[in-house]
Amino acid sequence: MSAEQTTDVIVIGAGAVGENAAARVIQGGLSATLVESELVGGECSYWACMPSKALLRPGSALHSARAVAGSREAVTGTLDAQQVLARRDEFTSHWDDSSQVEWVEKTGITLVRGRARLTGERRVEVTTDDGATTLVARHAVALATGSAPTIPPIDGLDGLNFWGTREATSAKEVPESLAVLGGGVAGAELAQAYARLGSAVTLIARSALLGSYPEPAARLVQQGLEHDGVTLHLNTGTESVAYDGERFRVSLAGGTVVESEKLLVSTGRHPALAGLGVEELGLEPRRLDTDDSGQVSGHPWLYAVGDAAGKVLLTHQGKYEARMTGDAIVARAKGELQGPPERWGPFAATADSYAVPQVVFTDPEIAMAGRTLETARKDGLNVSETSLELSVAGSSLHADGYKGWAQMVVDDERKVLVGVTFAGPDVAELLHAATIAIAGEVPLHRLWHAVPAYPTISEVWLRLLERYGL
Numbered sequence: 001m002s003a004e005q006t007t008d009v010i011v012i013g014a015g016a017v018g019e020n021a022a023a024r025v026i027q028g029g030l031s032a033t034l035v036e037s038e039l040v041g042g043e044c045s046y047w048a049c050m051p052s053k054a055l056l057r058p059g060s061a062l063h064s065a066r067a068v069a070g071s072r073e074a075v076t077g078t079l080d081a082q083q084v085l086a087r088r089d090e091f092t093s094h095w096d097d098s099s100q101v102e103w104v105e106k107t108g109i110t111l112v113r114g115r116a117r118l119t120g121e122r123r124v125e126v127t128t129d130d131g132a133t134t135l136v137a138r139h140a141v142a143l144a145t146g147s148a149p150t151i152p153p154i155d156g157l158d159g160l161n162f163w164g165t166r167e168a169t170s171a172k173e174v175p176e177s178l179a180v181l182g183g184g185v186a187g188a189e190l191a192q193a194y195a196r197l198g199s200a201v202t203l204i205a206r207s208a209l210l211g212s213y214p215e216p217a218a219r220l221v222q223q224g225l226e227h228d229g230v231t232l233h234l235n236t237g238t239e240s241v242a243y244d245g246e247r248f249r250v251s252l253a254g255g256t257v258v259e260s261e262k263l264l265v266s267t268g269r270h271p272a273l274a275g276l277g278v279e280e281l282g283l284e285p286r287r288l289d290t291d292d293s294g295q296v297s298g299h300p301w302l303y304a305v306g307d308a309a310g311k312v313l314l315t316h317q318g319k320y321e322a323r324m325t326g327d328a329i330v331a332r333a334k335g336e337l338q339g340p341p342e343r344w345g346p347f348a349a350t351a352d353s354y355a356v357p358q359v360v361f362t363d364p365e366i367a368m369a370g371r372t373l374e375t376a377r378k379d380g381l382n383v384s385e386t387s388l389e390l391s392v393a394g395s396s397l398h399a400d401g402y403k404g405w406a407q408m409v410v411d412d413e414r415k416v417l418v419g420v421t422f423a424g425p426d427v428a429e430l431l432h433a434a435t436i437a438i439a440g441e442v443p444l445h446r447l448w449h450a451v452p453a454y455p456t457i458s459e460v461w462l463r464l465l466e467r468y469g470l
């Protein structure tokens with residue numbers, strides 16, 4: 001069967017990002033067709049953010065209760081792994097996307113299920129179970145196809161039935177032992193989740209743990225993992241991997257062999273552009289060159305957004321890009337936007353370069369917005385850093401023996417914040433104040449008037465500003 005359907009805008013990929021891009025197009029008065037080959041809602045809903053946080057939260061709630069004298073005595077048991085997995089299943093809607101489909105339809109978006117491929121300018125072929133459909137866009141096609149795991153070329157690994165993050169976040173049982181390859185945010189979070197659920201976990205990283213975060217913050221997470229019984233092999237290469245039908249054997253540089261029931265490979269991700277037909281358009285399939293509205297250089301009808309654009313691989317930032325991209329497509333279609341979008345304007349995802357918030361949801365957490373000292377210096381900024389142990393009345397009330405760390409990176413010429421990091425139990429909710437201060441370029445002398453409530457952990461803001469010299 002072959003048919004041709006015309007719409008204003010085609011969005012390929014119905015993850016959180018594609019859904020938002022299509023919704024903004026509809027809100028702007030154009031029609032949008034969304035194509036999805038798997039579950040509407042994408043990686044975040046079913047195999048990433050939601051299930052991983054659902055696996056972590058019970059462990060951190062238990063740990064919080066144990067961290068306070070009085071409630072500690074009331075906690076006599078351990079985590080109930082089956083209940084944790086059952087609650088995780090609720091958060092993934094049992095991998096059933098009907099409520100998301102309902103939202104898509106209510107929003108006025110046309111959903112087409114199948115695998116999409118670009119076949120020419122504004123033309124997309126969708127392969128479905130009953131054949132193929134050709135979609136034609138009057139204005140634009142947006143690629144919101146997400147990212148795919150990057151698997152390292154380790155001897156013996158290819159072809160083995162190891163876990164990726166999908167299998168780790170959707171597992172039905174807790175393995176007796178788990179080896180985790182990769183010391184990034186996915187590796188750290190899932191190592192802790194499984195250690196607290198009862199697995200004997202070993203984490204192997206060729207570099208430091210969480211190497212893109214400030215070292216004192218990453219060290220606190222490392223101590224947290226060690227406290228949970230995770231064995232760490234950091235700055236250690238992996239030479240080969242084998243599986244004998246029952247156990248994995250991971251051979252490390254230096255001769256150590258790690259044996260485990262399951263092996264999780266979480267060594268980064270790259271834009272999922274394979275098989276989409278971008279090469280035929282003369283484009284580099286590993287990374288597209290896009291402007292701040294997501295428009296692909298040399299192809300004004302084509303956009304990439306979210307993980308597919310490869311700028312910032314985070315749901316909230318992808319959804320922000322989607323709002324800009326959807327609105328930019330509408331504005332260009334109506335002749336209201338010509339040329340590149342204005343920085344910090346309604347069509348440019350400028351915060352991608354200045355004010356990205358990110359949280360490592362381990363216990364303790366790391367919450368970081370903007371740049372680190374290193375990335376700020378690399379970008380040529382004249383910056384200084386102010387850091388301290390996170391120790392205020394709010395933190396000592398929060399948990400006995402609370403251990404945390406905070407840092408602000410200041411542009412000393414403009415006297416504004418360009419980066420803030422907090423590490424410690426339950427610091428994630430402190431982060432939005434930092435994001436606002438950075439994105440708003442709030443001058444430090446004005447931030448001095450933003451008084452943190454007493455006794456909250458936010459009082460660390462006051463201590464940082466005092467130490468800076470205010």
Ligand SMILES: Cc1cc2nc3c(=O)[nH]c(=O)nc-3n(C[C@H](O)[C@H](O)[C@H](O)COP(=O)(O)OP(=O)(O)OC[C@H]3O[C@@H](n4cnc5c(N)ncnc54)[C@H](O)[C@@H]3O)c2cc1C
Pocket residue numbers: 012013014015016017018035036037038039040041042043044045047048049050052053114115116117144145146147165169186272276305306307308312313314315316317318
């Ligand atoms: C373990 C893990 C935990 C994470 N935790 C967090 C977190 O706590 N917070 C956070 O902000 N981010 C987190 N992330 C990152 C987050 O999951 C991604 O940034 C987010 O899912 C990207 O959304 P997206 O819509 O761009 O892509 P996706 O969610 O991957 O959606 C892309 C969609 O496109 C579809 N698709 C692909 N190709 C085609 C095609 N040719 N035709 C039709 N459909 C197609 C796919 O099936 C998919 O549904 C985590 C990632 C991982 C791996």
Ligand SMILES: NC(=O)c1ccc[n+]([C@@H]2O[C@H](COP(=O)([O-])OP(=O)(O)OC[C@H]3O[C@@H](n4cnc5c(N)ncnc54)[C@H](O)[C@@H]3O)[C@@H](O)[C@H]2O)c1
Pocket residue numbers: 152153181182183184185186187189205206207210211238266267268269312313314358359360361
């Ligand atoms: N809380 C969150 O927001 C959250 C949680 C999980 C994942 N994510 C997102 O998902 C993406 C993927 O997560 P990730 O942890 O897989 O990626 P990552 O880029 O954060 O970390 C990858 C890790 O794998 C290591 N690595 C790479 N190649 C290797 C090799 N050949 N051998 C051994 N180690 C190797 C790297 O050194 C790094 O430590 C991230 O970009 C992140 O933004 C976000």
